[in-house]
Amino acid sequence: MLFTKQTAEGIRDGTVTLAFRRWKRVAVRPGTRLRTAVGLVEIGEVTPITDAEVTADDVRRAGHRSAEAFWAQLARHPEGALHRIGLRYAGADPRVALRERADLTGDELDAVRDRLARIDAAARRGPWTGDVLRLLRDEPGTPAAVLAERLGRDRPAFKRDVRTLKELGLTESLDVGHRLSARGRAVTEALRPADGHDTGTG
Known part of the structure; x- marks a missing residue:
């Protein structure tokens, strides 16, 4: 699971707490720690949801300024079920x-x-x-x-x-x-x- 540097920085400062991905098979598990450009990111709850369940707050917490930008990013990988992934900054890369x-x-x-x-x-x-x-x-x-x-x-x-x-x-x-x-x-x-x-x- 990859993040842009901007998204990773948002996770570090707490403005980004969610990510959304379409997967045919879940790619991460809760508790997994990923290395990013700004340090470690811990995966929280991973929940399958429908497109209709995505809220304006979800869009904001995923680091997007608009719903259009949010859906445009997801459109790059259109296959698979939508999942909401909790995120938190877990400290510097050791x-x-x-x-x-x-x-x-x-x-x-x-x-x-x-x-x-x-x-x-x-x-x-x-x-x-x-x-x-x-x-x-x-x-x-x-x-x-x-x-x-x-x-x-x-x-x-x-x-x-x-x-x-x-x-x-x-x-x-x-x-x-x-x-x-x-x-x-x-x-x-x-x-x-x-x-x-x-x-x-x-």
Whole structure:
């Protein structure tokens, strides 16, 4: 379930508390927390309703200034039953605080190293985490398609790799491309061999 940045900001400030979607099969469950551009959004009650049950208050709480705009948005996905979804802001994305922490203890660094090693060991194509970390260190803001080509990957696959590292707090998104976070820079530097020449993390 995706939200525009404007809608996500409305959820954060409390002016948006509902969303409406047409689904053939319900896509979210109450209690689910979704990551957005402004932090975590928690799903509340999910209720199937008819078009006739939508009220002017519903339209307002979904962040629309008019019924016309509301129905125009829903018309983009006309198939499936209409559902009303409760929303609430659930706090900052914990990855934000994580990626800003560059002062890792020895145990924390060992845990990250072990996690990267497990990721590399599970990859059918062989170790890759070190290659991606170094590219983002050396070429921050470079379009993903460019870096993917250098690694012989397609863009969607490369972006999945970056998201995997983002879950560990090691990367962050830019308007164009990505870069290492403060935590990612610290980890990459710590993994650099004593002779200064980069090798893989695995």
